[in-house]
Amino acid sequence: xxxxxxxxxxxxxxxxxxxxxxxxxxxxxxxxxxxxxxxxxxxxxxxxxxxxxxxxxxxxxxxxxxxxxxxxxxxxxxxxxxxxxxxxxxxxxxxxxxxxxxxxxxxxxxxxxxxxxxxxx
Amino acid sequence: xxxxxxxxxxxxxxxxxxxxxxxxxxxxxxxxxxxxxxxxxxxxxxxxxxxxxxxxxxxxxxxxxxxxxxxxxxxxxxxxxxxxxxxxxxxxxxxxxxxxxxxxxxxxxxxxxxxxxxxxxxxxxxxxxxxxxxxxxxxxxxxxxxxxxxxxxxxxxxxxxxxxxxxxxxxxxxxxxxxxxxxxxxxxxxxxxxxxxxxxxxxxxxxxxxxxxxxxxxxxxxxxxxxxxxxxxxxxxxxxxxxxxxxxxxxxxxxxxxxxxxxxxxxxxxxxxxxxxxxxxxxxxxxxxxxxxxxxxxxxxxxxxxxxxxxxxxxxxxxxxxxxxxxxxxxxxxxxxxxxxxxxxxxxxxxxxxxxxxxxxxxxxxxxxxxxxxxxxxxxxxxxxxxxxxxxxxxxxxxxxxxxxxxxxx
Numbered sequence: 001x002x003x004x005x006x007x008x009x010x011x012x013x014x015x016x017x018x019x020x021x022x023x024x025x026x027x028x029x030x031x032x033x034x035x036x037x038x039x040x041x042x043x044x045x046x047x048x049x050x051x052x053x054x055x056x057x058x059x060x061x062x063x064x065x066x067x068x069x070x071x072x073x074x075x076x077x078x079x080x081x082x083x084x085x086x087x088x089x090x091x092x093x094x095x096x097x098x099x100x101x102x103x104x105x106x107x108x109x110x111x112x113x114x115x116x117x118x119x120x121x
Numbered sequence: 122x123x124x125x126x127x128x129x130x131x132x133x134x135x136x137x138x139x140x141x142x143x144x145x146x147x148x149x150x151x152x153x154x155x156x157x158x159x160x161x162x163x164x165x166x167x168x169x170x171x172x173x174x175x176x177x178x179x180x181x182x183x184x185x186x187x188x189x190x191x192x193x194x195x196x197x198x199x200x201x202x203x204x205x206x207x208x209x210x211x212x213x214x215x216x217x218x219x220x221x222x223x224x225x226x227x228x229x230x231x232x233x234x235x236x237x238x239x240x241x242x243x244x245x246x247x248x249x250x251x252x253x254x255x256x257x258x259x260x261x262x263x264x265x266x267x268x269x270x271x272x273x274x275x276x277x278x279x280x281x282x283x284x285x286x287x288x289x290x291x292x293x294x295x296x297x298x299x300x301x302x303x304x305x306x307x308x309x310x311x312x313x314x315x316x317x318x319x320x321x322x323x324x325x326x327x328x329x330x331x332x333x334x335x336x337x338x339x340x341x342x343x344x345x346x347x348x349x350x351x352x353x354x355x356x357x358x359x360x361x362x363x364x365x366x367x368x369x370x371x372x373x374x375x376x377x378x379x380x381x382x383x384x385x386x387x388x389x390x391x392x393x394x395x396x397x398x399x400x401x402x403x404x405x406x407x408x409x410x411x412x413x414x415x416x417x418x419x420x421x422x423x424x425x426x427x428x429x430x431x432x433x434x435x436x437x438x439x440x441x442x443x444x445x446x447x448x449x450x451x452x453x454x455x456x457x458x459x460x461x462x463x464x465x466x467x468x469x470x471x472x473x474x475x476x477x478x479x480x481x482x483x484x485x486x487x488x489x490x491x492x493x494x495x496x497x498x499x500x501x502x503x504x505x506x507x508x509x510x511x512x513x514x515x516x517x518x519x520x521x522x523x524x525x526x527x528x529x530x531x
Contacts, residue, residue, distance in 0.1 A: 001260070037165045087258030088274040093157055110270070 002042060002111040003091035004082050008075045009104030011049055020103065027099040035083065040094050044081030078104065082111070127172040134180040135164060140256045142184045144228040147235075148291045149189055153253075153281045158195075159188035166191065229254060230345050231291045233338060236280075237306040240287050245280040246309045247316075248273050255313075255334040265316060265331055293346075303346070307354045307410065310338045314358045318365070332362060349401040353411030356397035360417035363390035375518040379426035391421045409445035412437055431461035448479040448486075456489050464496040484513035488523060500530050 014021050028046070035041035053068045078100070085091040088110065095106045142163065146156035163184040177183035236249040251257045251265075259277065263270040294302040317331030339355035342348075367385035370376055398418055401411045416437045423429035438454035451474040459467015471490045480486040491506030507527045514520045 038161050039165070039168070087252075087260055088270045089252065089259045089277050092274060092278065097158075 001087065001091075001113075002082060002084055003088070003095075004080055004109045004111055005091070005095040005098065006077060006107040006109060007079045007081070007098065007100050007104060008107065009078045009100055010074050011076060011078075012074075014078070014100075014103060024099040024103050031098055032081070034097075035081065035094065038094075040083040040085060042082040042084050044079065046079035047077060050076050075104065124172050127176060130176040130180070131164070131167055131171055134167065134184065138181050138184060139164075140254060141229060142181055142188065143253070144232045145181075145185045146188050148228050148231060149185070150192055151291070152285055154285070155192055156188075159192040160184075162191035162195075163188035226341060226345060227293070229341055231293055233306050233342065234293055234302055235284060235289055235291050237302070237309045238284065238287075238289050239301065239305050240289065241280050241283060243309075243312070245276050245283070246305070247312055248276045249280045250309050250338075251313060251331075251334070252277055254338065257330070257334070261330075265328065299348075303342075303348055303350065306342065307350060310335050310342070311354055311358070311410075313338070314361070318361055329365075332358070332365075336362065343397070349404045349406045350408040350410045352397045352401040353408060353414045356394040356401070356414035357410055357417060359390045359394040359397070360414060360421055363387040363394070363421065369518065373518060375522045377522070378420060383425065386421065391418070394418060394421070407440075407444075409441060412441040412444070416441070429460070431457055435461050448474065448477065448483070451477060452480060452483070452486050452489060459493055464493045468493040468497065482513060484510040484515075484519070484523075487513065488526075491526070495526075495530065504530050 014025065032041060032044055035044075050068045055066045055068070057064050081095075081098070083091060083094055085094055088108070091108050091110075095101060095108050098106060100106065139160065143156055143160050146159045146163075147153060150156050150159060166187040167180075167184060171177075232254055233250065236253055237246045241249065247266075248262055251262050252259065257265075259274045260270050263273045266273070293299075314332050314335035317328045317333070317335060336355070336358050339351070339358055342351045343355050363386050364378075364381065366387075367381040367383070368376055376382075394414060395418055398411065398414050401407065402415070416434055419430050419434050419437070435454065435457040438450065438457055442450050442454055452471065455467060455470030455474045458470040468490065471486070471493060474480060475486055475490070487506050487510035491503045491510060494500075494503035494506055504527060507523055507530070511520065511523050511527070514523060
């Protein structure tokens with residue numbers, strides 16, 4: 001199964017210059033390589049901070065945009081990796097090895113299987 | 122060696138050896154976390170080297186050795202960085218790499234005892250056993266137990282943390298501890314079996330797999346530990362399993378023991394179970410599983426329901442009630458008395474068992490009482506008892522059965 005690991009962190013903590021944060025940052029780029037070796041890797045990207053983002057909506061056929069998401073939350077979505085793993089526990093284990101798990105938090109979400117029924121809400 | 126052959130060998134090893142390699146690595150490295158990482162490293166190394174160097178004769182030994190080597194290597198590097206590492210010396214000292222099948226099975230048995238340790242609650246024991254020994258995925262376990270994958274995943278994560286924090290050793294318990302620990306392990310195996318055997322909803326494939334896995338675990342315990350209760354549990358599971366195809370009809374409805382087509386019973390499984398029961402009885406240490414198996418074996422040996430040796434069954438229930446008293450055992454004994462001595466005596470015995478308590482919310486108690494009333498021709502009382510059973514029943518096939526019985530009363 002495929003799982004998206006959504007990586008959240010507090011920009012001030014990650015880029016605040018602490019020794020711990022700097023060590024995490026230095027290890028981030030190599031974790032993707034590790035996952036390619038283990039066969040878990042499907043895709044992944046790190047994202048720029050939300051102040052470089054645009055939010056778009058289409059309503060009544062008209063496009064409207066705003067600058068960036070509102071920065072009210074302290075934690076931001078900072079990147080994602082898409083992995084292939086036999087089950088949720090394995091996906092969680094893989095996510096726990098990501099350097100940013102030590103400073104931010106990682107949400108592990110199963111990717112939708114469209115052959116299954118839609119959720120009933 | 123072609124790439125394709127090496128990849129096929131690797132996939133086969135992943136399917137068949139993964140859990141057993143993990144069991145051995147857990148023993149060698151002393152914990153789930155390190156072993157899981159080592160397992161991953163081992164398969165990465167195999168993907169790299171098998172296509173170039175050929176598939177090893179003993180993939181299990183190769184993978185264990187590769188995983189252990191990579192872990193020691195990583196720990197050495199970390200130790201240089203962090204200047205500390207307790208487990209390293211112990212792990213790297215021993216050069217022994219277990220390759221013998223008995224050792225591998227020993228490792229699985231050790232892991233069963235770890236996964237079924239009494240510090241874990243029952244739900245955690247089951248989830249952990251199914252995933253780490255049975256090789257089921259988190260999602261499959263969640264489907265089988267009609268719960269969500271994160272619930273199961275969390276149980277497994279917490280159980281592993283508990284094992285680590287409590288420093289539970291990976292070993293088959295010694296004589297003093299064995300009875301309690303074995304009982305816990307056997308109970309987990311039986312719960313897994315029953316989950317696969319109960320006629321509830323859910324995916325039937327997964328359910329048959331649960332029972333098959335429970336029987337495999339039962340066999341593993343018996344092969345390595347000659348304990349009467351382990352023999353008894355395996356025999357009991359085999360006897361239930363022997364009736365699997367006779368206990369539901371084409372439409373999935375439940376068929377009672379008395380109405381089952383006994384030609385459908387698997388005689389091979391029954392013969393195997395009888396051999397196990399004989400071995401257990403010869404030990405003179407007879408426990409609850411052996412007795413339940415012996416009762417099931419009496420049924421298995423009868424050519425039809427009416428000629429079943431009900432005196433023998435009642436006698437076995439008498440012993441069972443002494444060593445493992447429970448309301449359900451009392452009820453089953455009462456039903457056997459009804460078969461031996463007639464409906465009047467059966468009704469009195471059932472009512473006495475119900476009077477002792479804890480059966481009022483149990484639908485089978487009411488349906489057993491209803492059955493005796495029906496045989497006595499007390500239709501109104503039978504109808505009321507069936508109605509009460511219907512209020513309590515949860516499984517759909519059992520509900521349909523009770524509705525049919527009620528309809529037959531007119």
